[in-house]
Amino acid sequence: MRIFPMTFKAIPLLLTLAGSLLAHTSHAQSCASLRETQGEDLVSVHCGSAPSATFDATGRLWVAFVQNKHVYVSFSDDKGGSYSTPVMVNKEAEDTEYNGENRPKIILAPQGEILLSWTTKTSSNFTGLIRFARSTDGGRTFSTPRTINDDGLNTGHRFDSLYLTESGNLYLTWIDKRDMEKSLAQEEEYPGAAIYYAVSKDFGETFSPNYRVSHNSCECCRIAMAPQGKDNVAILWRQIYNSQIRDHAIAVLGPDGQVSGVERATVDDWYIDACPHHGPSLVQADSADNYHMAWFSAGDLHKGIYYARYDLAQADSAQLLEIDATPGAGHPSLAQHDGELLLVWKGFNGLATQLQLMRSNDDGKSWSAAQTLFSTEQASDHPLLISNESGIYLSWASNELGYVFKELTHDPQ
Amino acid sequence: MTLNNPLRYCARWLNAVFLSAIALSVHADNIQDFGTQSFAQIKQQYAGKAFVLSLWSIDCAPCRVELKLLGELKKREPNFPLVVISTDPIENREEAADILDDYGLKDITSWMFADAFVERLRYSVDPTWHGELPRSYFFRADSSVESHSGVLTPEQLEGFLVEIEKTN
Structure with missing residues (x-):
């Protein structure tokens, strides 16, 4: 607890104006302008909520989004x-979650199967189901969605994440409250929730039973996933330490339920009994079993957006760097391509949201100054970075600009 | 309006009646739009007086613990100066009203975010707040403010109550 005077800061209007000029170079269109010509019921990537994007093996861009209680998929052959x-x-309509931390996930398997997961809310009391569907005909039709959490309980199963390894293991991980329910029934305390996962080795035709990764996770932050070797994934999530601290944990998940390397990955000492709604980002570094992490904390030790490397073998983090401690900064996303590491996040200057970008050409050792990519005085989603062999791209939805898909690498192919 | 399709006209009219009925029933709660100027107005209303501000959302489990505490306090101390703001879009007002009702907070005036640009609304409350919930503030009569992230404790609320009673 602390005391502060409620004085509001001056607004840097000039920065906002400069940012708006940049924004007009985009090809995206606001939903409002599209609806003027195409009708109020238009279903479009520019009108939907909480989009995710991925490329297939041919370079076609695929986007999943939520609109009117349905998940939709759309593709682009000209990069957006x-x-x-x-x-x-x-x-059938479902109460599909769509917010910064909860969005439909989409992955294209090498043979063209389209794999999707999302969370469906089932009540006002934090309950939900982990849902999965796929298409095996290039996106013309999709299988009837099924529920992947296998406990049959009407409790929390939310904040899904999806990752397909090089060897073809599809990992689906989420935040789960089955263990909390069990403890409550025995009148025992259970801080937070748990992390669970399931694996499909046949591109989503069948899934393994559910495996538990960890007890006592935070209940409300997205889970970050990155490859570990050819078969496994490393995941980074917000964990509750000593019943009070909400910092991050890392673990390696194997295809048959093996969980290893569970360690505390960030030490910010964020003592908070609350929902931060702020999940981390994780990508593989150049050297094996090394990772780049970016996250938000308002802990006693660190406040703001931070970057660090994590070494699985040493079980240690290094190169801790404060990225942006300005109030309002949040939701970092990392991506790497061809020796270049990019980090985007959202800032807010009192009037406008500014989408910020930093670059590192030496695997995260040093970084460029922050550059403002976009500025908007309307609502916007969290920014996401995705990469394929041709570069790194920004995937970002805003009311003003619609869905923006933009190449960010220096030398586009 | 064209009248060459009376059935369609009739359907439209019925639709309008139906929608107004929904609108009326929706506004049977005590929830007001929270916009960029709302907090300045609330503070003006309480000028020179102490109050507690509690921010919550439907999606926040720890918030329910705080709402329960506040509901119990309000029942015991109906004049406790409490301002409750939900950071959910006001389109979800029915869900929020049901939850407030569960905790005996249905009858107090409360607010819900009425602008999708939530960053600006959060800033209007406190530029240093990162959006974590529950978030609360003790506003004192001398204009000093204390902020708190996470569930308030009964001791914090009782302490503030004693303080208010002393100053009044």
Whole structure:
């Protein structure tokens, strides 16, 4: 607890104006402008909520988003210049979660299967289901969605994340409250929730039973995933330490339920009995079993967005760097391509949201100054970075600009 | 308006009646739009007086613990100066009203975020708040403010109550 005077800061208007000029170079269109010509019921990547994007093996861009209680999929053959008519994934409406920390996930398998997961809210009391559907005909039709959490309980199963390894193991991980329910039934305390996962070795046709990764996770932050070797994944999530501290943990998950290397990955000492709604980002570094992490904390030791490396073998983090401690800064996303590491995040200057970018050409040792990519005085989603062999791209939705998909690497192919 | 399709016209009219009925029933709660100027207005209302501000959301489990505490306090001390703001979009007001009702807070005036640009609304409350919930503030009569992230304790609330009673 602390005391501060409620004085509001001056607004750097000039920065905002400069940012708006940058924004007009985008090809994206606001939903409002599209609806003027195409009708109020238009379903489009520019009108939907909480989009995710990925590339397939041919370089086609695929986007999943939520609109009117349905998950939709649309593709683009010109890297976001134009999009196909969206195809509905779940035929029956579901209370599909769509917010910064909860969005449909989409992955294209090498043979073209389209794999999707999302969370469906089932009540006002933090309950939900982990849902999965796929297409084996190039996105013309999708399988009837099924529930992957196998406990049959009406409790929390939310904040899903999806990752496909090079060897073809599909990992689906989420935040789960089954163990909390069990403890409550025995009148025992259970701080937070748990992390669970399931694996499919046949591109989503079947899934393994659910495996537990950890007890006592934070209940409300997205989980970050990155490859570990050819078969495994490393995951980074917000964990509760000593019943009070909400810092991050890392672990390696194997295809048959093996959980190893569970360690505390960030030490910020954020003593908080609350929902930060602020999940981390994790990508593989150049050297094996080394990772780049970016996250938010308002801990006693660190306040703001931070970057650090993590070494699985040493079980230690290094190169801790404060990225942005300005109040309002949040939701970092990392991506790497061809020796270049990019970090984007959202800042807010009192009037406008500013999408910030920093670059590192030496695997995170040194970074460029922050550059403002976009500035908007309307609502916007968290920014996400995705990469393929041709570069790194920004995936970001805002009311003003619609869905923005933008190449960020220096030398686009 | 064209009248060449009376059935369609009739359907539209019924639709309008139906929608107004929904609108009326929705506004049977005590929830007001929270916009960029709302907090300045709330503070003006309480000028020179102490109050507690509690921010919560439907999606926040620890918030329910705090709402329960506040509901119990309000029941015991109906004049306790309490301002409750939900950071959910006001389109979800029915869900929020049900939850407030569960904790005996249905009858107090409360607010819900009425602008999708939540960063600006959060800033209007406190530029240094990162959005974590529950978030609360003790505003004192001398204009000093104390902020708190995470669930308030009964001791914190009782302490503030004693303080208010002394100053009044």
